[in-house]
Amino acid sequence: MKLVIAIIQPHKLDAVKRELEAVDVNLMTVANVLGQGRQKGVTEIYRGAKEAGGLLNKVRLDIAVNEDFVEPTIQAIMKGAHTGSVGDGKIFIVELAECIRISSGERGGIAIG
């Protein structure tokens, strides 16, 4: 089992979700987050006072998958979120020690899907 964490552009969420559903990955957690990467944030101006380097709005997806779904999930996120410019985001894959479905108490691979 792996946990796929993807940081993407907010306006790409719909496209990523569509691609994930197309490869039968339907369970995810989505959150609004702030961050900065190579884009180095934005400049804001309030009554003439400039603030450079304000953090940018991003969307974070947490998706737990079984081993054979890892690569299709990565490909789906890439397809949905890729534009080719800086700021497209990142995907992190981490080992997942356990997964428990609270309603039934099921554990492991069966609890993920």
Place this chain on the structure above:
Amino acid sequence: MINSGDTAWVLTASALVLLMTIPGLAFFYGGLVRRKNVLSILMQCFIIVCVVSLQWMLFGYSLAFGPDFHGIIGRLDWMGLAGVGGAPNPDYAGGIPHFAFMIFQAMFAIITPALIIGAYAERVKFSSFLVFTLLWTTFVYDPLAHWVWGAGGWMKSLGALDFAGGIVVHVSSGISALVLALLLGKRIGYNHKPIRPHNLPFTVLGAALLWFGWFGFNAGSALAADGLAANAFVTTHIATAAAGLTWALIEWWHNGTPTILGAATGAVAGLVAVTPACGFVNPMNAMFIGMIVAVVCYLAVAIIKGKLGYDDSLDAFGVHGVGGAVGTLATGLFAEKAVNAAGADGLLFGNAHQFGVQALSLVVTIAFAALMTFVIFKLVDALIGMRVEEHHEIVGLDLTQQSEAAYTVIE
């Protein structure tokens, strides 16, 4: 002789001026602070309405407008509104009940200390704020209102023109705001980065409500539903429009983008500057007043404040103090008897004396308000401390002064 049209207008205008403080100013300022302090601003504006209204009824109105004592203060004959009633008082307005004049003026007494909130936002102790406000209203606002507007007041006798409160409301509160900002010191972290407004839509909503309510403030100051009220209404609107546009254009040129905060701030500066002038100038000159004040206040807020480094958190001085001064002097330039026979001609209409009177009134008001604010601050600070502890400032005034939070993150 009571005129029902005049009375209806002045009562309506009174309600409009209340709307300027709550919710207008409350949301204008509330949106500009951080989310941890928004309720403190709303509370300060709200409780000022309660406190100053009672002060006004009990003795404030009598100090400001009661029977004159040597041109400097009103006698306490009208304490508890004794002798103030449904009959007109011809010294102030012959066509409306004395009650109507009193309650219209009450709304001015309310908004003036509320304007000062912008200077000490996010770091003042609530109890000290209450004591300061009560003392300031009694010892700064009430005497000033008497000098400029009270029957027998010395500035009124001198011929100072202040149609709706450029000196009494805006210069007095703006200068006091600067003194407070200097005495109270900067907010923690102010030097390192600009402090972001937490909700600009609130601020724009508040600015729009201020614009709306200001028609009561300025056109209501005619104290009748007549041609002078209409003149004040039109000049108020034109100056505001000119100032909002000018500010946005300056930003566009200076920073590369126009901002809604800039347009809203410019509009408020326009409203401030046209306040003393609205019943004495024509619409064309009102437009010039709006354009001038936008330039001057932009310089004060965006450039000079940054260079001098004081933390006038929400620009109460930069907009109200500076804008009020511009308006007071502009009245001495652009006033004309052709607009208001009861007024005077200004410098541009051949009467340099009027400009001198305006400048003198301005200087005296600045000196008086600054000195009194200094004394009241030192007194309250010595007794109970004006500023919250550092830990409380970091956590925010909503939780530490009021035990409540404006926004929930989790249900």
